[in-house]
Amino acid sequence: MDSSLQDRARKLHLPFQQCLSGSPVVLAILVLIFACTLITRNKKRTLNRRLPPGPRPWPIIGNLLQTGSVPHFGMRTLTRRYGPIVYLKLGSVEAVVTDDPKFVMEFLKKQDHVFASRPRNICSEHFTFDGQDIAFSPYGEHWRMMRRLCLFELLTPKRIEYFKHGRSQEMQCMLRELLLAAEKREVVNLRDTFGALSSNILSRMILGKRHFGPGDAGPDQAAEHKALIYDAFAIVNSFDIGDYIPLLRPLDLHGHERAIRKIMSRVNTIYDSIILEHCQRKAMRTSDVHANFVDQLLSLPGQNGEESLKLTTVKAILIDMVAAGTDTSSITSEWTMAELLKHPDQMEKVRREIDEVVGRDRLVEETDLLNLKQLRATVKEIFRLHPVGAFLIPHVSLRDTEVAGYYIPKGTRVLINTYSLGRNPNVWDHPNEFKPARFLDDEVVELSDRKMRIVPFGAGRRGCPGATLGTMVVLLGLARLIQAFDWTPAVSPLSLKEAHGLMVLEEPMKAFACPRLAPHFYA
Numbered sequence: 001m002d003s004s005l006q007d008r009a010r011k012l013h014l015p016f017q018q019c020l021s022g023s024p025v026v027l028a029i030l031v032l033i034f035a036c037t038l039i040t041r042n043k044k045r046t047l048n049r050r051l052p053p054g055p056r057p058w059p060i061i062g063n064l065l066q067t068g069s070v071p072h073f074g075m076r077t078l079t080r081r082y083g084p085i086v087y088l089k090l091g092s093v094e095a096v097v098t099d100d101p102k103f104v105m106e107f108l109k110k111q112d113h114v115f116a117s118r119p120r121n122i123c124s125e126h127f128t129f130d131g132q133d134i135a136f137s138p139y140g141e142h143w144r145m146m147r148r149l150c151l152f153e154l155l156t157p158k159r160i161e162y163f164k165h166g167r168s169q170e171m172q173c174m175l176r177e178l179l180l181a182a183e184k185r186e187v188v189n190l191r192d193t194f195g196a197l198s199s200n201i202l203s204r205m206i207l208g209k210r211h212f213g214p215g216d217a218g219p220d221q222a223a224e225h226k227a228l229i230y231d232a233f234a235i236v237n238s239f240d241i242g243d244y245i246p247l248l249r250p251l252d253l254h255g256h257e258r259a260i261r262k263i264m265s266r267v268n269t270i271y272d273s274i275i276l277e278h279c280q281r282k283a284m285r286t287s288d289v290h291a292n293f294v295d296q297l298l299s300l301p302g303q304n305g306e307e308s309l310k311l312t313t314v315k316a317i318l319i320d321m322v323a324a325g326t327d328t329s330s331i332t333s334e335w336t337m338a339e340l341l342k343h344p345d346q347m348e349k350v351r352r353e354i355d356e357v358v359g360r361d362r363l364v365e366e367t368d369l370l371n372l373k374q375l376r377a378t379v380k381e382i383f384r385l386h387p388v389g390a391f392l393i394p395h396v397s398l399r400d401t402e403v404a405g406y407y408i409p410k411g412t413r414v415l416i417n418t419y420s421l422g423r424n425p426n427v428w429d430h431p432n433e434f435k436p437a438r439f440l441d442d443e444v445v446e447l448s449d450r451k452m453r454i455v456p457f458g459a460g461r462r463g464c465p466g467a468t469l470g471t472m473v474v475l476l477g478l479a480r481l482i483q484a485f486d487w488t489p490a491v492s493p494l495s496l497k498e499a500h501g502l503m504v505l506e507e508p509m510k511a512f513a514c515p516r517l518a519p520h521f522y523a
């Protein structure tokens, strides 16, 4: 420092030094204030940095061993032991798990803007071309744009109403096929029945035709497509150690990457042909007046001034809609029939209500659904006992935050254990019993829950945009099935065993149908 600068510095500090040297009391006060500030700041920091309780992590693997082979069971044990929120280190991933409505409310409602992103993992990389869809897309402009697009082009009340006729036709096809099976005394595979119903309804909305596939795809191609989506859904809901210990990923210990590649090679072929077909139609200007959803996607501009959306984005959105919309509905419907077959007294209650509200002189319609309280309570009970995804689609925090006094670092994965939430003994009486009556007190039985004791569709900005459509497909499909047929389980005793690690029935539910309405209702 040159001497003139030193002089100026000395001049600047002089008055303060004089003041200090002149008054030891002031000096003492200042030191005290400084010390107090330091102490409070440190105290605040440790309080704010207090992570939720949890088991001590091992090096590298963290708490992976403590989560067990079925994560939704293992994590339930952890929340029972450590409290309603548990901090875990899953390999290299920081996570919190909860099964308490108070914390669910915090993550999905009060701070949903903080917990609005999604983790990148093996499934999202392959199935969604690295998050180009909605469900696995990280929070940001792409997600916002794609979600808005689906909400406005496919899932508005007006669009849903517009496709009412198609839904009704699909319901009628289902009754016809079931009648044929009944006449031949064939057993009905209810998983296939509900799978066909939901995927044909979505196919009509997305492609404008019955079967999902290119050209005039028939039932065989549709069945292959359904099987691919079902397998993909199973993998998405499975645990993969490569997501948590990246070093192990190349070993593909669960075989998921191999399976995903196989699925994607078929899925790519199917969706490429669908897109090509639509592009050709567009080029020849033969699209009909009511362009379908694929046409709409293809006519949209892309990001950053691009003329159109990338083909991988179009594919990712289509796969998302079909995968998110079909299995969720059909798995819920299959579980409902399984529990009702296991509890014939409950089946009788649902049927009696339909007979009282609708009668046997006409079929149940969408407009009746609000009045079918027993049916709604039954499906709500299924959402409590058998939610479709054990941990929703995991959310990820976008910044450091605090929840109920606990520090949650940026990038933490939030695992809402929906299985354990629905069976939490602090929340529910007789949590393991199938008791739809627990929801019958309300004037109108809403299928979601304001208190967040169940979250069948998630909530907040990442909540399910297809909840209205999904609810309609599930309720109407079940109502028609129960109104039109008496059902007897194909095997006795009936097993409701879950597939290992998944929240679906291990074996498809099968039953015999016996018609109970006048023949013209099945035509």
Ligand code: HEM
Binding pocket: 134, 135, 136, 147, 320, 321, 322, 324, 325, 326, 328, 329, 332, 388, 389, 392, 393, 394, 395, 455, 456, 457, 458, 459, 461, 462, 463, 464, 465, 466, 467, 469, 470, 471, 474
């Ligand atoms: C009974 C039927 C359905 C159930 C139980 C269901 C359930 C769910 C759940 C639990 C989530 C995750 C929410 C979260 O992470 O907070 C979700 C997300 C999603 N669902 Fe559904 N769903 C159903 C039907 C549908 C339908 C019919 C569609 C569309 C055709 C659809 C499209 C989506 C999409 C795109 C997302 C991702 C939302 C985002 O990340 O922004 N779902 N659904």
